[in-house]
Amino acid sequence: MSEPIRVVVTGAAGQIAYSLLYMIAKGDVFGADQTLILHLLDIVPMAGVLEGVVMELADCALPLLRQVVPTTDPAVAFKDVSAAFLVGAMPRKEGMERKDLLASNVTIFKAQGEALDKYAKKDVKVLVVGNPANTNALVCSHYAPSIPRENFTAMTRLDQNRARAHIAVKVNVPVDDVKNVIIWGNHSATQFPDAKHATAKIGLVEKSVYDAINNQSYLEEDFVSIIQKRGAAVIAARKMSSAMSAAKAASDHMKDWWNGTSPGNFVSMAVVSDGSYGVPKDIVFSFPVEIKNKEWTIVQGLDVDEFARSKLEVTSQELLEEKEEAMAVCSQD
Ligand SMILES: NC(=O)c1ccc[n+]([C@@H]2O[C@H](COP(=O)([O-])OP(=O)(O)OC[C@H]3O[C@@H](n4cnc5c(N)ncnc54)[C@H](O)[C@@H]3O)[C@@H](O)[C@H]2O)c1
Numbered sequence: 001m002s003e004p005i006r007v008v009v010t011g012a013a014g015q016i017a018y019s020l021l022y023m024i025a026k027g028d029v030f031g032a033d034q035t036l037i038l039h040l041l042d043i044v045p046m047a048g049v050l051e052g053v054v055m056e057l058a059d060c061a062l063p064l065l066r067q068v069v070p071t072t073d074p075a076v077a078f079k080d081v082s083a084a085f086l087v088g089a090m091p092r093k094e095g096m097e098r099k100d101l102l103a104s105n106v107t108i109f110k111a112q113g114e115a116l117d118k119y120a121k122k123d124v125k126v127l128v129v130g131n132p133a134n135t136n137a138l139v140c141s142h143y144a145p146s147i148p149r150e151n152f153t154a155m156t157r158l159d160q161n162r163a164r165a166h167i168a169v170k171v172n173v174p175v176d177d178v179k180n181v182i183i184w185g186n187h188s189a190t191q192f193p194d195a196k197h198a199t200a201k202i203g204l205v206e207k208s209v210y211d212a213i214n215n216q217s218y219l220e221e222d223f224v225s226i227i228q229k230r231g232a233a234v235i236a237a238r239k240m241s242s243a244m245s246a247a248k249a250a251s252d253h254m255k256d257w258w259n260g261t262s263p264g265n266f267v268s269m270a271v272v273s274d275g276s277y278g279v280p281k282d283i284v285f286s287f288p289v290e291i292k293n294k295e296w297t298i299v300q301g302l303d304v305d306e307f308a309r310s311k312l313e314v315t316s317q318e319l320l321e322e323k324e325e326a327m328a329v330c331s332q333d
């Protein structure tokens, strides 16, 4: 067993954290040999609920979990952490526009960026889940200048998982036999779920998903729209936003960041754009990435046709607008 690492989960009294904490604490993310000290951050009115979560974690009797630190103080929460799951933020309710969240949530990520900058390890891996996730990650990185920008990511893994599961049903194979579906852009209804480079193992043969489905208009219209609107469909059905699947996606994202991707497989992560594929620089944009030695690199050289290019432009434009609005809110804060 290695020395324990410190991992913080914010919004620890909320619904995503309720599933995520268990996944982390039992070793799904950092491995079966990695002991953990979990820092749980929430706001003062939730301190009582947080105590209940601490009791339940203890009652799980998990061997890797060496200590739990519940707190409402960011200075305690972010102290010496190696990984940060930034979940705590207001979720969208039915009838609310995603943009309504921006003004209230970005200031949380400004404050947490400042706290990470002061207290976290300089190689901390930060995953932003709270919406608007891409722009919150950008804000967080902006206010943590002593931590490399590469260490700030936002979650589009839930969209990737949704897209992969959808295609697996369509071609009638287990989900594990579908790979390399890409989510480009924002974790919002402008995202571009792209199956052009995806393959599925059908029988014993690895086939292009486009060839297997053989219905271009389906893949460019219905599929794209279903994945773009899946979060809203869950809200309409549950009257609350996705939680179990969001926690699983957060666990998948950090697990791959920590352990790497296998050869020939890529995953989607929203990262600070370096201008790849003509995407504007300095927005947090979801790209296909490969990961080695805890460092991601954007997969280069994929064919982006005119249709895909137009989709990338729409989601880039939304992110540029969000960035402008977020920076204006933060400068008044
Ligand atoms: N990126 C994605 O794929 C994805 C998927 C699902 C949900 N989300 C987003 O994740 C966020 C959390 O969702 P949820 O369902 O867990 O919400 P929730 O309301 O159940 O929990 C949020 C928790 O965050 C806490 N919180 C609020 N401000 C905080 C702060 N400053 N510091 C620490 N904690 C704070 C709240 O008190 C609450 O306990 C929402 O913004 C939601 O839209 C993102």
Ligand SMILES: O=C(O)CC[C@H](O)C(=O)O
Residues within 6 Å of the ligand: 091, 092, 098, 131, 158, 230, 231, 232, 234, 235, 241, 242
């Ligand atoms: O607010 C939304 O549109 C959806 C919430 C969440 O981000 C999801 O994708 O399930």
